[in-house]
Amino acid sequence: MSDPRGHAARTVRVGLAAALAIALSLLLDRWAFDVLYYPAVHENDLGRLLRSVGSLGFWALLATAVWLERRAGTDPRRRGAALLLLAPVASGAVAEVLKLLLRRERPVPHGGDWVFRSFAERPFSTSGLALPSSHVMVAFAGAVILARIFPRAAPVAYLLAAGCGLTRLLSHGHFLSDVAVGAVAGWAIGALVWHRFGRQRPSGIIGAVSGERSAVSGERSAVSGER
Numbered sequence: 299m300s301d302p303r304g305h306a307a308r309t310v311r312v313g314l315a316a317a318l319a320i321a322l323s324l325l326l327d328r329w330a331f332d333v334l335y336y337p338a339v340h341e342n343d344l345g346r347l348l349r350s351v352g353s354l355g356f357w358a359l360l361a362t363a364v365w366l367e368r369r370a371g372t373d374p375r376r377r378g379a380a381l382l383l384l385a386p387v388a389s390g391a392v393a394e395v396l397k398l399l400l401r402r403e404r405p406v407p408h409g410g411d412w413v414f415r416s417f418a419e420r421p422f423s424t425s426g427l428a429l430p431s432s433h434v435m436v437a438f439a440g441a442v443i444l445a446r447i448f449p450r451a452a453p454v455a456y457l458l459a460a461g462c463g464l465t466r467l468l469s470h471g472h473f474l475s476d477v478a479v480g481a482v483a484g485w486a487i488g489a490l491v492w493h494r495f496g497r498q499r500p501s502g503i504i505g506a507v508s509g510e511r512s513a514v515s516g517e518r519s520a521v522s523g524e525r
Contacts, residue, residue, distance in 0.1 A: 352433025434480030442488025
């Protein structure tokens, strides 16, 4: 049984680390814009591949592959196939809402300076808005689910998501802080989706049988103790 205090402490540590990462990215936005630039990043196969990790099409195909592989058995990871699509879709939707609320425009049109669009100007259009990066949010939300389904592949999942963020930064499509906020928010949404829908919980007959087995084991232990 998990320790609530330990879980709360871990949550606080993760929250502080995320806040620190975002704060540092805000401080480094100008430096990153001036130094980190590779305009041809999307002109090669690797760059295009990494950017595609932030697309819903990528996760839809991957979710389909996992479902086809697991559908015939009783593997509990079958549920994860749906979550591989649900988490990125939810993350992409939240990203669009955040863009409408935060309203910071892309760096290139303003020479790397922060410019915020007025709420009176195109209030319901996210065109030209960059905070957070929707590609990065989608990529990290999907990576969280993929890492939960296949724990041994977690480093690859997160490396792909980070690579997606790097392409958005090197192309000057986003500020460093757009990428950092997108990574943190995407990870949080993916973790929330998994916590709500992905974890296995005994129910029905299976839960009852498990409960009876636990009770029998307890009774046997008690008898053994009395002996």
